[in-house]
Amino acid sequence: MSLTRVHNLSISLDGFATGEPQSAEAPFGHAGERLHEWMFQTAFWDAGGTVGVDNAFAERHSVGFGAEIMGSNKFGPPGWQDDPDWKGWWGPNPPFHTPTFVLTHRPRPPMEMEGGTTFFFLDATPHEALATAREAASGLDVRLGGGPTVVRDFVAAGLVDHMHLVQVPILLGRGVRLWDGLEGIEDRYAVEAVSSPSGVTHLTFTRKG
């Protein structure tokens, strides 16, 4: 069975998955890379890195996926739709290696990249986008790649099977909050928390049967 999964979505103690303002120079606004430092220290990111609990979770990001869905704000800085040459942040060989569906109200033709990634641009509801991505995934899972607005929308629509969050012990105070509108999520998910020696806490949400 093909699942819809979220991995390595980092949030601050106060629930922000990105700071503000977002720009080409500062993709995460005033948060900088502080939400992601835990990951840079793992073997998942750097072959010489740690292989503890942070890495065990991080590696799951790349196993078993046949497609990714991402929001417009993940693909580029505000205004990328006005730049016909914008091809994402990741250079010629993006780290997705599957069909990757970018949700935008201003779709453009598909872009085939190196390494198996092809970007498709969809103006679609969460249900429609997931149906399209699932078909492209050929029986493998669909990664919901963020950002927080898209994850929140898909969780609210009941479309997410597994969600892995990483809570970083900082207070951003402003940015885009993951949690708004998700009251009572614990009724639909088994929630587990495990803190890491690195200082972050991994939160997993497993949809109840």
Place this chain on the structure above:
Amino acid sequence: MSLTRVHNLSISLDGFATGEPQSAEAPFGHAGERLHEWMFQTAFWDAGGTVGVDNAFAERHSVGFGAEIMGSNKFGPPGWQDDPDWKGWWGPNPPFHTPTFVLTHRPRPPMEMEGGTTFFFLDATPHEALATAREAASGLDVRLGGGPTVVRDFVAAGLVDHMHLVQVPILLGRGVRLWDGLEGIEDRYAVEAVSSPSGVTHLTFTRKG
């Protein structure tokens, strides 16, 4: 040296320390007692309870204090100031056993209770209230008993030395949020997280020297 400490302040994943609306029948609003179930299972609360990490943290609530400061919303339901007979939620022998300072814009005369608790009512700033409580504490520590609004105000004013929070894996969605206005708290505190087999995560904030 007399410290100002917060203990056992429970919050939801989305940072709410109480639900809404608060009333005599529902002191924590729609949250009910869901934020405190972890504590009811400990030996701190019930002699037959657990003695693991939850209890180790919980017991610190009662050791080394010479005074407590609490907010108006902890002392009674909305409107308690209009009831001259209101003496708090806790019956004739409240669990404070020290001078206990209630912050309110409508002070009344002190109330001496059984077991060493005397309630004093102060219309004061955080700095003024802490100076008064510290003097009453005779060299022991001052507990900042909550609720979230008072804790937030005292942290913002730089008056809190230690803070222990308990993050419960539920999403309340609404209520009183602890975190608003505390951006960058990690610059002033060493933050540690430890998850418990019970499902909660203990967060401690130790003021940097």
